[in-house]
Amino acid sequence: MKKLLSMLLLCAMVLGLATSAGAEITLGEEKPVLRILNYNVSYNPNETVEYKAYVDKTGYEAVYSILPSENATETLVMNMAGADKFDMCIIQGADQFSTLMTQGALLPLNDYIDAIAPEMWDCISKEAWSGVSDEDGNVYALPFVYPMPRELTSVITVRMDLVKAAGIDTLPTTVNSFYDFCKKLQDFYGDQYIILTGPYNKGTPGNIYNIPMCIAAGFGIYSDWMLDDDGKVIYMTEHKNFNAMIEYLNRLYNEKILDMDYAINTWSNADEKMSSGRAILEIHSRESINGMSKALFANFPELTEDDLAWIPILHDEEGNASFMESRQYWSYTVVPRSAAYNAAYVVDYAWKKAQNQTYLLIGEEGVHYTWDEDHLPIPIQPIFTDERNKANIFMSIGYEDQLSTLWAARLRKSSIMWKLYTACTLEPLANEPQVMVPSPFAYNNKPAYAEYNPQLLADLNVYLTQLVTGVKGLDSLNTFMNDWKVNGGEEVRAALTEWVNK
Amino acid sequence: MMSKQHIPAEKRRKRTALMDRSDIEVEVLAYVLVSLCVLLAVIPCIHVVARSFSKGTAVISGMVTLWPINPQIEGYRTVLRETEFLRALGNTLLVTFVGTAASMIASILFAYPLSKTELVGRKFFILLCMIVMVFNGGMVPNYLLMRGLGLLDSFSALIFPALISVFNMLIIKNYFESLPESVLEYAAIDGAGDFRTLVSIVCPLSMPVLATVTLLYAIHYWNNYFNAMLYILDPYKVTLQVFIRNFIADAGTLVNQLERTAETMGNLSTGVIIACATVLGIIPIVALYPFVQRFMLQGITIGSEKG
Numbered sequence: 142m143k144k145l146l147s148m149l150l151l152c153a154m155v156l157g158l159a160t161s162a163g164a165e166i167t168l169g170e171e172k173p174v175l176r177i178l179n180y181n182v183s184y185n186p187n188e189t190v191e192y193k194a195y196v197d198k199t200g201y202e203a204v205y206s207i208l209p210s211e212n213a214t215e216t217l218v219m220n221m222a223g224a225d226k227f228d229m230c231i232i233q234g235a236d237q238f239s240t241l242m243t244q245g246a247l248l249p250l251n252d253y254i255d256a257i258a259p260e261m262w263d264c265i266s267k268e269a270w271s272g273v274s275d276e277d278g279n280v281y282a283l284p285f286v287y288p289m290p291r292e293l294t295s296v297i298t299v300r301m302d303l304v305k306a307a308g309i310d311t312l313p314t315t316v317n318s319f320y321d322f323c324k325k326l327q328d329f330y331g332d333q334y335i336i337l338t339g340p341y342n343k344g345t346p347g348n349i350y351n352i353p354m355c356i357a358a359g360f361g362i363y364s365d366w367m368l369d370d371d372g373k374v375i376y377m378t379e380h381k382n383f384n385a386m387i388e389y390l391n392r393l394y395n396e397k398i399l400d401m402d403y404a405i406n407t408w409s410n411a412d413e414k415m416s417s418g419r420a421i422l423e424i425h426s427r428e429s430i431n432g433m434s435k436a437l438f439a440n441f442p443e444l445t446e447d448d449l450a451w452i453p454i455l456h457d458e459e460g461n462a463s464f465m466e467s468r469q470y471w472s473y474t475v476v477p478r479s480a481a482y483n484a485a486y487v488v489d490y491a492w493k494k495a496q497n498q499t500y501l502l503i504g505e506e507g508v509h510y511t512w513d514e515d516h517l518p519i520p521i522q523p524i525f526t527d528e529r530n531k532a533n534i535f536m537s538i539g540y541e542d543q544l545s546t547l548w549a550a551r552l553r554k555s556s557i558m559w560k561l562y563t564a565c566t567l568e569p570l571a572n573e574p575q576v577m578v579p580s581p582f583a584y585n586n587k588p589a590y591a592e593y594n595p596q597l598l599a600d601l602n603v604y605l606t607q608l609v610t611g612v613k614g615l616d617s618l619n620t621f622m623n624d625w626k627v628n629g630g631e632e633v634r635a636a637l638t639e640w641v642n643k
Numbered sequence: 644m645m646s647k648q649h650i651p652a653e654k655r656r657k658r659t660a661l662m663d664r665s666d667i668e669v670e671v672l673a674y675v676l677v678s679l680c681v682l683l684a685v686i687p688c689i690h691v692v693a694r695s696f697s698k699g700t701a702v703i704s705g706m707v708t709l710w711p712i713n714p715q716i717e718g719y720r721t722v723l724r725e726t727e728f729l730r731a732l733g734n735t736l737l738v739t740f741v742g743t744a745a746s747m748i749a750s751i752l753f754a755y756p757l758s759k760t761e762l763v764g765r766k767f768f769i770l771l772c773m774i775v776m777v778f779n780g781g782m783v784p785n786y787l788l789m790r791g792l793g794l795l796d797s798f799s800a801l802i803f804p805a806l807i808s809v810f811n812m813l814i815i816k817n818y819f820e821s822l823p824e825s826v827l828e829y830a831a832i833d834g835a836g837d838f839r840t841l842v843s844i845v846c847p848l849s850m851p852v853l854a855t856v857t858l859l860y861a862i863h864y865w866n867n868y869f870n871a872m873l874y875i876l877d878p879y880k881v882t883l884q885v886f887i888r889n890f891i892a893d894a895g896t897l898v899n900q901l902e903r904t905a906e907t908m909g910n911l912s913t914g915v916i917i918a919c920a921t922v923l924g925i926i927p928i929v930a931l932y933p934f935v936q937r938f939m940l941q942g943i944t945i946g947s948e949k950g
Contacts, residue, residue, distance in 0.1 A: 209885060413704055
């Protein structure tokens with residue numbers, strides 16, 4: 142199957158080379174209607190208000206097709222091999238991009254960017270460009286980077302009414318004080334409540350862990366792959382504090398502080414327990430705070446937003462903590478080799494979108510948003526959501542340094558989400574910006590990483606759950622690492638080492 | 644061995660009574676087991692229906708079991724008004740009606756000659772059909788075929804690959820073979836050609852099998868997911884099953900869209916929206932099923948008497 146798909150892509154590449162060789166890069170007077178294959182969304186992009194705004198600002202009409210949610214990669218590859226079907230594709234997932242790039246199905250865009258919009262090179266960092274380039278510097282995508290890279294995305298939500306009733310006034314800041322905090326709650330409430338429910342295993346693909354990363358931060362653990370003190374690439378299980386972290390989490394579980402259903406909970410189960418009043422603390426992220434808090438307030442009308450608080454990150458006894466930046470791609474805009482004759486228009490379209498990104502992403506000042514005293518946008522509802530909620534899927538590349546500011550408008554759609562973001566990201570990072578660790582492997586496009594790491598991460602998450610819940614002990618670590626090596630762990634390490642050295 | 648006549652009347656009566664009692668026990672046991680099976684199948688459906696009518700906050704809290712909590716129809720209103728559900732439903736109905744009609748015509752026209760023993764090369768054609776039943780080109784060759792025929796992003800791509808199901812065609816053929824030869828001979832004597840005989844004599848006599856096979860084709864087209872997922876990327880042509888799958892994967896976006904004011908926030912949740920889309924998706928088949936159930940039952944045995 143894979144060989145067949147590869148052969149198809151090879152044919153497409155040869156065809157593309159034949160059609161594009163020697164072509165002069167210019168824009169004609171008449172703009173073509175661009176045929177776009179987009180990643181899966183639940184609505185028809187052609188019918189949205191946002192699409193019409195993009196047409197108005199760029200002057201380009203487009204016809205969107207949608208990849209299915211299942212078998213997306215196979216469908217994508219077959220359509221890319223289908224000559225002259227799409228002028229551009231907006232895809233998600235490093236594996237999809239890596240597959241297309243390594244198989245030679247994508248058109249290098251350097252010459253087009255140089256000819257049409259050389260200023261585009263300044264939109265994103267060199268690191269971000271390098272992740273969509275090959276060894277020779279050929280750029281194969283216009284990436285839309287994740288707009289909020291510096292965010293503490295794994296936090297603990299606290300029912301302050303119950304905490305105060307237990308005679309506790311302050312929230313813990315270290316892993317040890319957190320344990321004492323939980324013990325006090327348990328001593329006070331006994332079995333009446335689940336003290337800490339979770340995990341929050343939902344979020345950006347490839348960045349989801351079955352352990353609370355806000356607690357792992359206090360052990361210096363921030364990712365599956367990290368650099369040790371000597372700059373050597375290590376896996377999470379090789380970190381010097383891994384055993385201590387597991388023992389800590391296992392103690393929480395054994396002492397019934399951690400939810401006894403921890404191994405089988407989904408994020409929605411955890412939300413159920415918190416919102417129905419069965420838990421005091423919940424590990425999660427801002428993504429589900431709206432629904433969970435509204436359900437909680439509906440079930441307990443006496444509660445208000447002030448009765449919720451957050452523990453954004455825990456430290457070690459020296460006050461150190463590490464949480465990784467989410468520097469990755471939201472989407473990739475790529476041009477099939479077979480569509481080289483319209484590549485200049487694709488780049489022009491992307492560039493016009495970047496130039497108008499404020500209007501396209503958050504609308505018109507005074508109509509869709511206003512500014513606060515910190516120069517962060519405040520959305521005007523409901524028009525902001527009505528006319529800009531889906532704006533992000535249409536973007537191709539944007540000015541990276543402005544995106545997190547613009548994204549603030551989207552977080553402010555609800556007061557509780559903004560409250561969480563303020564308490565868990567804005568305030569902590571203003572006080573201690575050093576807790577955010579730049580990802581040493583950000584934007585890496587190593588084929589070995591794309592090929593092996595999804596399965597390695599899935600295996601790691603299963604193993605972490607087994608360790609935390611005591612199904613397996615730390616004496617099984619050697620067996621796990623042997624399996625890890627068989628499944629490509631060392632190949633990924635070599636690839637990441639090469640990436641870091643580069 | 645003792646014959647029945649030698650069993651005393653009293654003993655025989657007791658044995659009959661015992662058998663009756665045993666029959667009743669078996670029947671009760673059967674009812675209990677079947678009821679349990681029915682409950683196992685029905686309870687999840689009731690739960691989904693209850694979720695679809697419940698307020699979002701109740702679903703998030705896991706409070707909904709078999710009865711809606713804070714009943715509302717906001718979820719249905721949202722799915723019907725704010726999504727492409729109706730368009731997808733229309734597309735599926737179109738494909739189902741046109742596909743079923745085309746499949747029936749093609750299958751009948753294929754089955755009738757094959758039911759004639761005097762057809763030259765009959766065994767060869769049947770062998771070809773058997774090969775198709777066992778072997779399949781696979782996803783990529785089928786895709787290339789559809790692309791070569793220029794059928795991608797067209798409803799034809801959903802109909803042509805399924806135009807003739809060999810299994811259904813053989814059911815029809817076997818039924819045709821079971822029709823009395825004499826009736827067909829009378830038609831020939833009266834001057835009817837093959838086509839006239841097929842239309843005026845064979846098809847009316849074969850209504851039970853044709854109704855059953857029509858139903859089988861209709862269900863196939865209604866449930867068609869894989870081909871629709873692979874060949875249709877145009878959002879205007881997406882069919883219901885693919886719509887529901889894609890919608891479930893991205894329902895959170897719609898919920899975000901609706902949580903634009905403090906008043907609407909919490910009314911809906913991803914769980915409510917998904918439940919509504921699921922319920923709406925099965926309503927047409929559930930509504931139709933009682934009327935066509937007997938054809939389904941016939942379909943299990945029909946055409947199997949011969950061949």
